[in-house]
Amino acid sequence: MSPDRLDTTFAALSDATRRAILARLVSGETSVTELAQPFDMSLPAISKHLKVLERAGLIVRGREAQWRPCRLEAGPLKDAAAWLEHYRRFWEQSFDRLDTYLRELKRKGRKHGRKK
Amino acid sequence: MSPDRLDTTFAALSDATRRAILARLVSGETSVTELAQPFDMSLPAISKHLKVLERAGLIVRGREAQWRPCRLEAGPLKDAAAWLEHYRRFWEQSFDRLDTYLRELKRKGRKHGRKK
Numbered sequence: 001m002s003p004d005r006l007d008t009t010f011a012a013l014s015d016a017t018r019r020a021i022l023a024r025l026v027s028g029e030t031s032v033t034e035l036a037q038p039f040d041m042s043l044p045a046i047s048k049h050l051k052v053l054e055r056a057g058l059i060v061r062g063r064e065a066q067w068r069p070c071r072l073e074a075g076p077l078k079d080a081a082a083w084l085e086h087y088r089r090f091w092e093q094s095f096d097r098l099d100t101y102l103r104e105l106k107r108k109g110r111k112h113g114r115k116k
Numbered sequence: 117m118s119p120d121r122l123d124t125t126f127a128a129l130s131d132a133t134r135r136a137i138l139a140r141l142v143s144g145e146t147s148v149t150e151l152a153q154p155f156d157m158s159l160p161a162i163s164k165h166l167k168v169l170e171r172a173g174l175i176v177r178g179r180e181a182q183w184r185p186c187r188l189e190a191g192p193l194k195d196a197a198a199w200l201e202h203y204r205r206f207w208e209q210s211f212d213r214l215d216t217y218l219r220e221l222k223r224k225g226r227k228h229g230r231k232k
Contacts (some may be wrong), residue, residue: 003132006130007131010129010130013122013126013199014124015123016122023202026202026203026206072206074207078204081197081201083135084197086142087188087190090142091193093190
């Protein structure tokens, strides 16, 4: 995947409304009107978000003139996840460090308890 | 994690230079000058990117006035990966569909071969 493509994917995901639209599409193809319902937004505002998602290849829209349902396309999400995967050992390390620290605290707490 | 925090994380990741900076920090704490070396960019330009990464909590900078080394902080990456994880079954499904399609093509190809 080209760096540009990842730029577009991450930029499209950097908005809570767009992420909520993707979450809504998990349950299947949906019309723009239906997508707009849960949001306090005008149809043009939602359409703008859909265009960003479409350009990022995260959704595909049907060709029917009247009803252009949106469908989730997960390919770019897979590539974003693959990029993040390289850093897994770092967040697991941080967790290990926290775990060691908490166990140390507990051990000290027990020692302290015995002294009483 | 709040939606705002994910906004900031994904926005910070939507730039190839910032992703390259994070990749560089995988090998350990690094000074700004060292970080700037592989890029054809001025120190102020790199500093601007570092500020975005710092605000997103993706890096932490040392307190020494002269040498303020940057360190990777993977916590926000973990949360971004957790968000993406919800969509895994979609990209795996797409792969399954492609796999079925290719096997179907192969099967048809064999049938065609026998007819000759």
